[in-house]
Amino acid sequence: MAIPLYWWLAVAAGLFCIGLYGVLSRRNAIAVLMGIELMLNAVNINLVAFWRYITPQALTGQVFAMFVIGIAAAEATTGLAIIISAYRRRDTVIVEKLNTMRW
Amino acid sequence: MPIDQLVQVLVFVVMTFMTLGGGLGVVVSRNLFHSALFLVLSLGGVIGYYVLLDAGFLAAVQLMVYIGAISILILFAIMLSPGLMMQHQSQRNEQWWVAALVGVLLFVVLAVVLGQVQWPVADAQALAAPNAQVSQLGVALLGPYAIPFEVISVLLLTALVGAIILARDTAD
Numbered sequence: 549m550a551i552p553l554y555w556w557l558a559v560a561a562g563l564f565c566i567g568l569y570g571v572l573s574r575r576n577a578i579a580v581l582m583g584i585e586l587m588l589n590a591v592n593i594n595l596v597a598f599w600r601y602i603t604p605q606a607l608t609g610q611v612f613a614m615f616v617i618g619i620a621a622a623e624a625t626t627g628l629a630i631i632i633s634a635y636r637r638r639d640t641v642i643v644e645k646l647n648t649m650r651w
Numbered sequence: 652m653p654i655d656q657l658v659q660v661l662v663f664v665v666m667t668f669m670t671l672g673g674g675l676g677v678v679v680s681r682n683l684f685h686s687a688l689f690l691v692l693s694l695g696g697v698i699g700y701y702v703l704l705d706a707g708f709l710a711a712v713q714l715m716v717y718i719g720a721i722s723i724l725i726l727f728a729i730m731l732s733p734g735l736m737m738q739h740q741s742q743r744n745e746q747w748w749v750a751a752l753v754g755v756l757l758f759v760v761l762a763v764v765l766g767q768v769q770w771p772v773a774d775a776q777a778l779a780a781p782n783a784q785v786s787q788l789g790v791a792l793l794g795p796y797a798i799p800f801e802v803i804s805v806l807l808l809t810a811l812v813g814a815i816i817l818a819r820d821t822a823d
Contacts, residue, residue: 549778550656551663551703553770559667559700561761563674563693565754570678572750573743578725578735579683582690585721586674589697592709600704601772604781607791611799613709614792617716618803622810624721628728629817631735636820641735644744 549601556597564590577631577641581624588620662703670696683736684729691722705783 563586570583592613599609635641652660673693680686694717701710729735772778792800 550652550659553772554766555663556700556704557765558762559670561758561765562671565758565761566671566674566678568757569750569754572753573747574678575740575742575744576683576735578729579678579686579742582677582686582725585690585717586677586693589694589717593697593700596701596704596706596709600706600781601778602770604773604777604783607782607788610706610709610783610788611791611796613706614712615799615803617709617712618807621716621721622806624724625814626810626817628724629814632728632732633817635732635735639734642740 553597553601556593556601560590560593560597562590563587563593575642575644577634577643577646578628580643581627581631584627585620585624588616588623592616659703662699666696666699666703668696669693669699681742682738683742684726687722687726687729690725691718694718694722705781707783708785708788 567583567586567590570586571580574580574583595609595613595616599606599613603609631641634646638646640646670693673689673691673696676689677686677693680689694713697717698710698713701707701713
C-alpha cells in the first residue's frame with residue numbers, strides 16, 4: 549500500500565471539519581443539509597480506510613459504509629421534505645427564523 | 652518507488668484536491684446552486700478514494716446514491732423553488748468566525764491525535780488480498796447482516812412515505 553493509513557484519516561478529518569464549518573455557519577437550511585452530507589462522507593472514508601488497512605479479511609467496514617449511505621439517503625429525503633414544507637408555511641429557509649420550537 | 656505506487660499517490664493527491672476543494676466550495680460559495688455543484692465534485696472525489704481502497708462496489712453505490720440521487724434531489728429542490736436560494740441575502744450567520752475557529756481547532760487536534768496512535772495495521776499478506784468481492788458482500792448482507800439490512804429497508808420505506816406526506820401540497 550503506497551499510501552499510509554494516516555493520510556486517509558487526515559483527509560477524512562479535514563472533510564469532516566469543512567462539513568462542520570458549513571453546518572455551523574450557513575443560514576440556509578439546504579446548505580446545512582449539504583454540510584451534513586460532507587460529514588457523513590468523511591465518516592465513510594474512515595470506515596472504508598480502517599477496513600482496508602486493519603481488517604481486510606472481514607467485510608464489516610464496507611457493510612457499515614453501505615448502511616451509512618442508506619441512512620444518508622433517508623436523511624436527505626426527509627430533510628428536504630421538511631425544508632420545502634417549512635418554506636411553504638413560513639416563506640423562509642433561514643434556520644435562525646425557524647425557531648418556533650425554541651424555548 | 653515503483654511506478655504503480657507513484658500512480659496511486661498521484662491519484663490520491665488529485666482526489667484530495669477534488670474532495671477538499673469541492674467541500675470548501677460547498678461551504679463558502681455564495682450561490683446555493685454552485686454549492687450543490689461543488690457537492691457533486693466533492694462526492695466524485697470520494698468515489699476515487701473508494702476505488703483506491705479496493706472498494707469497487709461502494710464506489711458504484713456512491714455514484715448512484717450520492718451523485719445520482721441525493722445531489723440531484725438537492726438540485727431539484729433548489730431549482731423548483733428559487734426562493735430557497737436567498738440570492739440577495741447573506742449566506743452565513745454572525746457566528747461564522749467561531750465556527751471556522753472550531754473547525755480548524757478540531758482538525759488540528761484530530762491530526763495530532765491520529766498521528767500519535769499506533770494503528771494495528773494488518774500484515775502485508777492480508778493487506779495484499781482484501782476480501783472485496785461483491786459476491787461475498789452480498790452473502791454477508793443476507794447472512795450475518797440480514798437483520799440490519801431489513802431494518803434499513805424499513806427505514807428507507809418510512810423515509811419515502813414520510814417525505815411524500817411532508818412535502819405534499821396542503822392546499823388541496
